[in-house]
Amino acid sequence: MTETTNIPQIRFPQHGDRRVWLISSGDSPIGLSVARQVLAHGDCVVSGVVPSNIVRDENRRTYFEDFLAEVERDEDHGWKDRFRTFLLDIRKMGECQAAVAEAVNLFGRLDIVLCCTSQAIVGSVEELSASPRTLSLVRDQFETNYFGPVNIIKAALPQLRSQKGGHFLVLTGITAHLGTPGLGVYCASEWALEGFCDSIAYEVAPFNIKVSILQCSMEICILTNLISSVPPILPAYSASENNAPLFRNILDGLVSRLPQASVASESITSSETPATIAITSPNSNSENAEKLGPFSSxxxxxxxYAPFSAAHLEALTLETVHAITAIGGHENPPSRHIIGQEGVAAVKEKLKTVSEELEDFVQSSYSVNIHESTAEEEFNADIM
Incomplete structure (x- = not known):
């Protein structure tokens, strides 16, 4: 007898009218899965897509084309009438404003903005400072992971304010809570985004606009989006010399074990890539490249992109999609939600460590009582 997995049913908050969603990365696995569930629920979707992302990876292109075919086939429920794709590079403010205008022109309003655009730059801080190329990757990291979501939020804000309601869903990860060796710049971009969202949430609350940060597990945002790894500085940052759990080493071990890893290696070698991105194939004749793994040229x-099949991506993102659909448009949503038991456990452990360190060094905080010292100085000044 085979064991069956109980998949929880997708839940949406109770609402009256049909809602309109704007998804910043509609060609991503999370964006596609959310769009499918939202359309099945009866809502409307405007999905932002970046053609270069689809062209870059065959699996991603096939996944996107299959979804478009699914939309075309669904004549009974009107998916085609409630779904639009829109060319959207969220690093460009003009395209963000145009996407918001498109949603309003098509469906009359905009209710939920899902910011799920992300990419990961892998490398130690020292490695990311090694050349003009790596420094440009650092800037790209912030343009995509921080300034991009900020752009789409700023573009949608006037519309949500004018209609006196709306909800921003911002997808980050527990890396915005936990520093990760080899992901310093990636973590920094997410911490910056969460600081922005925490602040703007207070500013827009009087307009009945909600802001929710959704922190998924580390592997969700990284393994479902574009990954760039810079050359390692050896032997200083090799596994034999540096016992820090560098994320590059974790990626090398994981991707090498994936069923489609060999196919991905061949596609990296043969596919056309932008001239600004130089790629070394994991299947090259270089003994070091083979020994170090696909991300350690x-x-x-x-x-x-991590070489996952569509089935793997569906399973990987299922928990995150459930959280997005359950929270999006909720009347009283959480300001921050950690998705998954592993993420909750990791954040709890971090908070426990912070609490213990606070207790260990509490005397250093109390060693000088500023209030008493100030009062004593003022008293002495008065009697002089």
């Missing part, structure tokens, strides 16, 4: 920046 000694000479070049390696850029690729």
């Amino acid at each position: 000694l000479q070049e920046v390696v850029t690729m």
Whole structure:
């Protein structure tokens, strides 16, 4: 007898009218899964897509084309009438404003903005400072992960304010809570975004606009989006010399075990890539490249999507999609929600460590009582 997995049913908050969603990365696995559930629920969707992302990876392109075919086939429920794609690079403010205008022109309003655009730059802080190329990747990281979501939020804000309601869903990860070796710049971009969202949430609350940060597990946002890894500085940051759990080493071990890893390696070698991205194939004749793994080229920046099948991506993102659909448009949503038991446990452990350190060094905080010292100085000044 085979064991069956109980998949919880997708839940949406209770609401009256049909809602309109704007998804910043509609060609991503999370964006596609959310769009499918939202359309099945009866809502409307405007999905932002970046053609270069689809062209870059065959699996991603097939996944997106299959979804478009699914929309075309669904004549009974009107998916085609309630779904639009829109060319959207959220790093460009003009395109963000145009996407918001498109949603309002098509469906009359905008209710929920899902910011799920992300990419990961892998490398130690020192490695990311090694050349003009790596420094440009750092800027790209912030343009995509921080300034991009800020742009789409700023573009949608006037519309939500004018209609006196709306909800921003911002997808980050527990890396915005936990520093991760080898992901310093990625973590910094997410911490910056969460600081922005925490602040703007207070500013827009009087307009009945909600802001929710959804922190998924580390692997969700990273393994479902573009990953770039810079050349390692050896032997200083090799596993034999540096016992820090560098994320590059974790990626190398994980991707090498995936069923489609060999196919991905061949596609990296043969596919056309932008001239600004130099790629070394994991299947090259370089003994070091093979030994170090697909993300550890000694000479070049390696850029690729993790070689997951559509079925793997569906399973990987299921928990996150459930959280998005359950919280999006909720009357009283959480300001921050950690998705998954592993993420909750990791954040709890971090908070426990912070609490213990606070107790260990509490005397250093109390060693000088500023209030009493100030009062004593003022008293002495008065009697002089």
